[in-house]
Amino acid sequence: MKKYWHVVGIGLQSNLTYRFNYLTRTLFSFIPLFAMVSLWRTIYGNAAGHAPDNGFTEAEMIFYYMLVAVVDVLTAVNEDDWQIAADIREGNISQFLLKPIDYLWYRLGLFFSGRVAFMMMAVFPLGVFLACFHGYCAAPAGYPSFFVFLVSVLLTALLQFFMSYSMAMLAFWLLEISTFIFILFAFEYLASGHLFPLALLPKPLLHGLMFTPFPYLLYFPVGVYMGKVTGQAMWVGLALQAGWVTLGYLGARWMWSRGIKKYSAFGG
Amino acid sequence: MTIMQITRYWRIYSALWRNSVAREMSFKGNFILWIIVEALWFALQLCFVGVVFAQTTTVGTWTQWQMVLLVGASNFIQQLYQALFLTNCTNLSELVRTGKMDFLLALPVNTRFIVSTRVVDLGAFVNALLAGCVMAYAAHKLALHPNLAEWCGFGILCLVGVAIHYSLxxxxxxxxxxxxxxxxxxxxxxxxxxxxRMPDEAFRGLFKALFTFALPVLLVSNVPVRILAEKWVSPESWALLLALAGLWFFISSRFWKFSLRHYTSASS
Incomplete structure (x- = not known):
């Protein structure tokens, strides 16, 4: 266990060398975020008198996008999938086959350190942004919601990681996997609630979607915090999320064991 | 520039095109997959328009099909830009990192020309065509019959838009x-x-000023679509778009020359 903490430390150092990169990334990502907020404000402003009937007030809608930004900073994979694929393609994983270190835990350590480094850099601009819109911020829906939210954010990060890790394993078979990563990302962008709250979707579609892994990559923790997912649905959701994380872990292991049989080290 | 120089550059450019066609055809699977990736992201944006207009009937004065036209036009401009320049722009850092820039600097042609035009992404033309079809459908829904002048205005402004994308x-x-x-x-x-791809009327204040007068992102597709959709266009926005395109092109070439002086080859 101790050796993986070491990985986290090293990862933190190497990630912080890119702090300028993280800072610009965060600043640039405010452009579409702010645009989204403006768009919804205009829509709610337009409809004065007959507000959109979707269960979201104007303030809630804006807060939703802010929470999405926060959860995204906490959980999204950054370049981990590209790096893993490059490790496989360039034969860097050969050393892990010889050393008593597990590649999955090693990458998880790096992912964790990457998130911490990103948070350290993003906290300042994000804080300023939240302060500017503090009027829209709301407390969690209740203690149970807040507790489930915290657990769920952790599970979200793990699910994000395991899915990216499994996708990156395709590099054992294919030379070029970026297209597959982008296709998955497109589905994720829509079905995880990045673009709009999933509650705006027709009910049957939403119910179906909740059985797929996508809402648990973002929407679920945000929905729980805001009290949009409550009661039984919240606990069932948490169980489903945990189930998907387990499946993600098993999938990642399975892909690795299949891939390693196929693997012939390039460059020795 | 003399006629001889122009014909010379034209011949170089057509050789680069032939090269790109040959390259694309040797990775057919990847070629098709990238078209699918881009088409998916386009579909995603259209889905978002659908969701937005399930909540409201207008955004400012923009109706649903006008917004589809806007999303189509912004995608059209972006795909044209992508076909001609994007890959080259993103490759620049690779050229610097590996020191391949040395080789291009030594060629007896304008370095900026060769850096900007080396690769043509043919798949993006397919996606531009797709965007064109969506626009045609939206125009049909809006019962638009643009006259020749409007068509010309739209076409020229699209090219200006490509130039702005490229310069920035x-x-x-x-x-x-x-x-x-x-x-x-x-x-x-x-x-x-x-x-x-957002309607200009969704924005106000500093944000709108910044992305209109400094970085004309909000003009790039809004102005041509306003012409096509026979919405009100102020003559100033025309003039502003053209002036800013010229200005940013000028700044980009000054900045390029300035950056080039900082180039230290990686290989030696």
Whole structure:
């Protein structure tokens, strides 16, 4: 266990060398975020008198996008999938086959350190942004919601990681996997609630979607915090999320064991 | 520039085209997959329009099909730009990192020309065509019958839009002479032009001023679509778009020359 903490430390150092990169990334990502907020404000402003009937007030809608930004900073994979694929393609994983270190835990350590480094850099601009819109911020829906939210954010990060890790394993078979990563990302962008709250979707579609892994990559923790997912649905959701994380872990292991049989080290 | 120089550059450019066709045809699977990726992201934006207009009937004065036209036009301009320049802009950091820039500097042609036009992404033309079809359908729904002048205006402004995309991205790419991370640059570009498909009326205040008068992202597709959709266009916005396109092109070439002086070859 101790050796993986070491990985986290090293990862933190190497990630912080890119702090300028993280800072610009965060600043640039405010452009579409702010645009989204403006768009919804205009829509709610337009409809004065007959507000959109979707269960979201104007303030809630804006807060939703802010929470999405926060959860995204906490959980999204950054370049981990590209790096893993490059490790496989360039034969860097050969050393892990010889050393008593597990590649999955090693990458998880790096992912964790990457998130911490990103948070350290993003906290300042994000804080300023939240302060500017503090009027829209709301407390969690209740203690149970807040507790489930915290657990769920952790599970979200793990699910994000395991899915990216499994996708990156395709590099054992294919030379070029970026297209597959982008296709998955497109589905994720829509079905995880990045673009709009999933509650705006027709009910049957939403119910179906909740059985797929996508809402648990973002929407679920945000929905729980805001009290949009409550009661039984919240606990069932948490169980489903945990189930998907387990499946993600098993999938990642399975892909690795299949891939390693196929693997012939390039460059020795 | 003499006629002889023009014919010479034309012949170089057609050789680059033949090269690109040959390259694309040797990775057919990948070629088709990239078209699918781009088409999926386009579909995603259209889905968002659908969701937005399930909540409201107008955004400012923009109706649903006008917004589809806007999303189509912004995608059309972006795909044209992508076909001709994007790959080259993102490759610049790779050229600097590996020192391949030496070779291009030694060629007896204008370096900026060869850096900007080396690769043509043919798949993006397919996606531009797709965007064209969506626009045609939206125009049909709106019962638009643009006259010749409107068509010409629209076409010219689309080309101006491509020039703005190119100038801004080329400046971003030139930063790679100092920091050699391409992914951050592409990320910045996509975030910046993300708002080009939003109706201008959704924005107010400083944000609108910044992205109209300084970085004309909000004009790039809004002005041509306003002409096509016979919405009100102020003559100033025309003039502003043309002037800013010229200005940014000028700045990008000054910045390029400035950056080039900072180039130290990686290989020697």
């Amino acid at each position: 991205m080329f400046i971003l790419a030139s930063i790679s002479f100092w920091t050699v991370r391409a992914q951050g640059i592409v990320w910045g570009y996509y975030n910046l032009f993300n708002i080009a």
